Amino acid sequence: MWSLPLLIIVTTILLSFPFGRYLAWIMDGKYNPPGWLRWIEDRLDTGAQNWKQYTVALMLFNTMAFVVGYAVLQLQAFLPLNPDHRGTLSPTTIFNTVTSFMTNTNLQHYSGDQHLSHFSQIGFILWNMFTSAAVGFCVLAAIIRGLRGDSHMGNYYKDMWRVIVYAFIPVSLVMGVLLMAEGQPMTFEGQAQIATVEDGAMGTAPDGKPNPQMIVRGPVAAIMPIKHLGTNGGGFYGANSAHPYENPTAWSNFLTCVNILIFPLSLIVMFGRMLNNMRHAMVIYAVMTIMFFGMAGWAIYWDTLHPNPGLTAHEMQTYEAADATAPGGKRTIDSPMIAGLPVDQELGNLEGKELRFGTSAGATFAAITTAVTCGSVNCMHDSLNPLAGITPMTGMWLNCVYGGKGVGMVNMLVYLIVGVFLAGLMVGRTPEYLGKKVEAREMKLAMLALLIHPIMILGPTGLFAALDWGRGATNNPGSHGFSEILYEFSSASANNGSGFEGLGDTYGYYDNQAPAPFSPHWDIATGLVMLISRYIPIIAPIALAASLAAKKLTPFTAGTMRTDNVTFAFVLLGTVLLVGALLFLPAAVLGPVAEHLGPLPFGG
Amino acid sequence: MNAHLRANFLLLVVTIVLCCVVYPAILFGIGQTVFHDKAEGSLIYDKQGKPIGSHLIAQPFSGEGYFQPRPSAVSYNAAGSGGSNWGANQYLLRERVARQLGPIVKYAGARKGQPVGPDVEAWFQKDQYDGKPGIVAQWAAAHGTVASNWAKADPLNGGYVLAWMNDHADDMAQWKKDNPDNAAPKPEDMAVTFFSSFSKVHPGEFPSAVESATADGKSEKTIQPVKAGTDIQGIFFDLWRQEHPTADLEPVPADMVMASGSGLDPHITLKNALYQLDRVAARRAADTNRNVNEVRKEIEALLQQKKEAPLGGLVGVDLVNVLEVNLALRDR
Numbered sequence: 001m002w003s004l005p006l007l008i009i010v011t012t013i014l015l016s017f018p019f020g021r022y023l024a025w026i027m028d029g030k031y032n033p034p035g036w037l038r039w040i041e042d043r044l045d046t047g048a049q050n051w052k053q054y055t056v057a058l059m060l061f062n063t064m065a066f067v068v069g070y071a072v073l074q075l076q077a078f079l080p081l082n083p084d085h086r087g088t089l090s091p092t093t094i095f096n097t098v099t100s101f102m103t104n105t106n107l108q109h110y111s112g113d114q115h116l117s118h119f120s121q122i123g124f125i126l127w128n129m130f131t132s133a134a135v136g137f138c139v140l141a142a143i144i145r146g147l148r149g150d151s152h153m154g155n156y157y158k159d160m161w162r163v164i165v166y167a168f169i170p171v172s173l174v175m176g177v178l179l180m181a182e183g184q185p186m187t188f189e190g191q192a193q194i195a196t197v198e199d200g201a202m203g204t205a206p207d208g209k210p211n212p213q214m215i216v217r218g219p220v221a222a223i224m225p226i227k228h229l230g231t232n233g234g235g236f237y238g239a240n241s242a243h244p245y246e247n248p249t250a251w252s253n254f255l256t257c258v259n260i261l262i263f264p265l266s267l268i269v270m271f272g273r274m275l276n277n278m279r280h281a282m283v284i285y286a287v288m289t290i291m292f293f294g295m296a297g298w299a300i301y302w303d304t305l306h307p308n309p310g311l312t313a314h315e316m317q318t319y320e321a322a323d324a325t326a327p328g329g330k331r332t333i334d335s336p337m338i339a340g341l342p343v344d345q346e347l348g349n350l351e352g353k354e355l356r357f358g359t360s361a362g363a364t365f366a367a368i369t370t371a372v373t374c375g376s377v378n379c380m381h382d383s384l385n386p387l388a389g390i391t392p393m394t395g396m397w398l399n400c401v402y403g404g405k406g407v408g409m410v411n412m413l414v415y416l417i418v419g420v421f422l423a424g425l426m427v428g429r430t431p432e433y434l435g436k437k438v439e440a441r442e443m444k445l446a447m448l449a450l451l452i453h454p455i456m457i458l459g460p461t462g463l464f465a466a467l468d469w470g471r472g473a474t475n476n477p478g479s480h481g482f483s484e485i486l487y488e489f490s491s492a493s494a495n496n497g498s499g500f501e502g503l504g505d506t507y508g509y510y511d512n513q514a515p516a517p518f519s520p521h522w523d524i525a526t527g528l529v530m531l532i533s534r535y536i537p538i539i540a541p542i543a544l545a546a547s548l549a550a551k552k553l554t555p556f557t558a559g560t561m562r563t564d565n566v567t568f569a570f571v572l573l574g575t576v577l578l579v580g581a582l583l584f585l586p587a588a589v590l591g592p593v594a595e596h597l598g599p600l601p602f603g604g
Numbered sequence: 605m606n607a608h609l610r611a612n613f614l615l616l617v618v619t620i621v622l623c624c625v626v627y628p629a630i631l632f633g634i635g636q637t638v639f640h641d642k643a644e645g646s647l648i649y650d651k652q653g654k655p656i657g658s659h660l661i662a663q664p665f666s667g668e669g670y671f672q673p674r675p676s677a678v679s680y681n682a683a684g685s686g687g688s689n690w691g692a693n694q695y696l697l698r699e700r701v702a703r704q705l706g707p708i709v710k711y712a713g714a715r716k717g718q719p720v721g722p723d724v725e726a727w728f729q730k731d732q733y734d735g736k737p738g739i740v741a742q743w744a745a746a747h748g749t750v751a752s753n754w755a756k757a758d759p760l761n762g763g764y765v766l767a768w769m770n771d772h773a774d775d776m777a778q779w780k781k782d783n784p785d786n787a788a789p790k791p792e793d794m795a796v797t798f799f800s801s802f803s804k805v806h807p808g809e810f811p812s813a814v815e816s817a818t819a820d821g822k823s824e825k826t827i828q829p830v831k832a833g834t835d836i837q838g839i840f841f842d843l844w845r846q847e848h849p850t851a852d853l854e855p856v857p858a859d860m861v862m863a864s865g866s867g868l869d870p871h872i873t874l875k876n877a878l879y880q881l882d883r884v885a886a887r888r889a890a891d892t893n894r895n896v897n898e899v900r901k902e903i904e905a906l907l908q909q910k911k912e913a914p915l916g917g918l919v920g921v922d923l924v925n926v927l928e929v930n931l932a933l934r935d936r
Contacts, residue, residue, distance in 0.1 A: 003918055003919055004915075004918075004919040007918075007919075040614075040618055043611075043614055044611050044614055044615055044618075045611075046607045046608065046611045047607075056608065057608060057611075057612070060608055060609075060612050061612055061615065061616075064612055064613075064616055065616075068616070111684065111686075113683055113684060113685060114683065114684050122624050122628055123620075123624050126623060126624055126628065127619065127620060127623050127624050130619060130623040131619055131623075157611040157612070157614075157615050160615055160619075161615065161618070164619060164622065164623065165622065169622060169623070169627055172627065173627065173630060173631065176631045176634075177631070177634055177638075180631070180634065180635045180638075180639045180642060180643060181639060181642070182642075183642045183646050183659070183660055184642070185635075185642070185643055185644065185645045185646075186631055186632055186635030186636070186639075186643040187632075187635075187636075187643050187644050187645070188632075189644065191683060192644075192645055192647055192655055192658070193655065194647075194655050194656060194657055194658070194663070194682075195650075195654055195655070195656055196656070196657070196663055196664070197656055197657065197663065197665070197670075197927070197930060197931065197934065198664075198665055198666065198667055198670065201663065201664040201665060201666065201680075202664065202679075202680065213657075213661075213663060213664075213680065213681075213682055214681075214682060214683045215645060215647075215658055215661055215682040215683070216682060216683045217644070217645045219628055219631075219632065221631055221635060221643070222627065222628040222631050222632070226623075237685050237866070238684060238685045238686050239685035239686050239687065239865055239866035239867065239868070242685075242687070242864070242865030242866040243685050243866045243868065244660035244661055244662075244866060244868055244869070244870055245645065245660060245661075248646075248660050249914075250914030250915045250919060250920065251915065254915065307858075308692050308697075308862070309692045310691070310692035310693065310694065310697050310698050311697075311698055311701055313849070337849070338846070339845045339846050339848075339849035340849075341698065341701055341702055341705060341842070341845065342705065342709055342853035342854065342855045342856060343701065343705070343855055343856055343858050343861060343862075344855035344856060344857050344858055344875075345858045346858075347858060347859070347873075347921065349692075349862075350858045350859050350862040350864075351687070351688065351690065351697065351862040351863060352687040352688065352689070352863070352864070352865045353862075353864065353865055354864050354865050354866065354869045354871075355674075355859060355864070355869055355871045355872070355873060355920070355923050356869070356870075356871050356914055356920075356923060357914060357919075357920070358914040358915065358918075358919030358920035359919065359920045359921065360919070361914075361919065361920070362865075377865070378865065379687075379865045380686075380687035380688070380689055380865045382687075382689035382690070382691060383687060383688065383689060383690060383691060383697075383865075384691075385692060386691065386692055386693070389691075475689050475690070475694075476689075476690060476691045476693060476694045477693060477694060477695075478693060479693065480691040480692075480693045480694065483691075500689070500691075501686070501687075501689050502689030502690070502691075595691065595692065595693050598693075599693075600692050600693050601692070601693050601694060601695040601697070601698050602693035602694075602695070
């Protein structure tokens, strides 16, 4: 039960130290590559960049990524490596998908096994997984250079090159081999046609012949390593890492979980190394780890140690509802007693879970994938027990429980600045961070980066929940339907990409006669949310770091508030929980908490 | 700006070459040579070299002589994987589970081992629920979506609804009065009214597919009112349970009735397999005219031999791969 999450987190923490040192060594350019690699690197190096030049370079590259990605998906039907003859997706789906992969979100309003060719999987998905993951990484490196007072932020192109060539590709190769050994396919063949052991087990065709089982295959093992190492999360198959080809065994599931966590955790160590302030980094590491244990423990407690309450017995309950026409303004609603179904749920809620990963694997994965904005899933989050669903949502709301590689640390830095500011106000001193005064400009930038997230989640959720756009797309009644809407925007804004996937947001091919009715609305709305919530929260902190870099270093005195001790850890934890979690408490009450309080099941 | 564009373009080209050509080519080379069968999808072939399954992908089995995999929300479609995505408050989830439970649940306690199904049928035939007559009408009124889904599930069901409504002009007229906007009603739109009308004409009966021989010797399925059968045992098990909340029933292993995330989970728990063992052994013994206990013992030995556990049992319970076990059973 608890052995799996402990094994995963302990292994990853141990690995994060050598990894983090290596990454710092790479990003500080202390390596000496062979001549031809150096030659390409020198061509990429356009010289030292200030924060504006760095940002322009980043935005230029992303614009190009958008154009190339759009072209690949738009032309899918005419490109090679398309053995199953996939057609052209609808325009809004292409917009959503290109945006989603460019922003490292990997929200999928299509189904990989039904809608993409092998060319798109390799040329679009795989390429974006490498590059979009490197973008967040580079941003963190640039910000660290600003914080430690370098005269420039580095060079964006050189940073991208370093991350991809010296970090992502070598680790992905090793992982790819390990995962292939577990059974991940690596082929460019199309579907395998299976003659079932029992004739007609898949039904019979109109001509009386038994239907075959068609099994979609492809270059899965190339995509899986970077899907997780880059905290991307976009599945080759619709079922993502629950699919046996994406995740064949308990060992592959363990490797996957370590892959998801390894870079976000190593980056904390890299942060400490590059700043030469390991104690401060360890305070951040500890705060993040405490939050992670909370998330994972909550999910396992409510999902693995509790049965699915939809099948169990419930006492009669009486609810009070506001009703202007009733006497006293209230009316009571009785929910009758419900008898339990004879199901032995000793392994917890098994709906939407796979068996081969281990008993608590679904809940553990749900916590991991949302703590670090990966968004890959090995169980269907929509079918998690009501309260367990709070764990993935909280991960996305806070967005800094480790957080995505690079951007998670950046989000945490924003909370750090706010925490320092709050603590400074409380003790009546000018707040300082790493020896630099935090003033109005920094606070404005921090608040900009911080508030975009709740605005982009709660605003559209309210809009869609009030309109048919949302209500007409949900797959579950009442509060759970609301949770589906809330989850979708949380996932888009956190650049996570997982979903309460019952939501009807798939249009499919452009000539689909019966698409999900409101799928274009979802495509466009979540596409815009992803763009806004990706770029503002990374550009504002770059500007913030540059602004700090330009300031004079104030001498360290007895009155300086320390940022490397236990007291500060509590300040930071308090700031994240108060500012981050309280913003979303009302929404959580309307969704998962209301569902938990019943009645269960509800209508139907 | 020119330097920016040049570097951008170069970065684009080198990343495409490295990430989309070199990197996958290396893995493809290793996969195809070192792990060839796995790289092609871990397929299982028969003696003629035709693929008959994959070690990793669940295949449906319905025969009594085979172990059955977990239910699949996508009907075991390995070209469109997925789960039900139903939450705990979704009645359809409870309904799907109850429908599967009805025909298989047995009593525990004093009546240990006896199936519940016949009792559900007998209760259904009395046609009293919550102190009122008309079980089918009350069921359809309370669970409109389930009733609609029944009408959609099969063209035969839909055809029966349409024919019924056309034969019962009063009900049709009433339905049209209640739904003035719907000019061309589909069967699923009229399902609740249909069941209410059906319940009055055929108390204690439910429309079910019945196979009968036609004049030319072929068999043909038609919908007819029936008093018993797995439809009634399944669909009305949940209602029966509400009126018999204290009946002592033997719990069914959850993975037998709860669908997996991918719809393609190749495993079931050993516990589930042992639960199915009686059925499988009885069928296999009957087919081969052998002693049930002996067959049972052999199959149990097979299950024990084939069982595996996640990370050697460190993180999960014993499982068996359904397709592998069934192939072993077939080849015995």
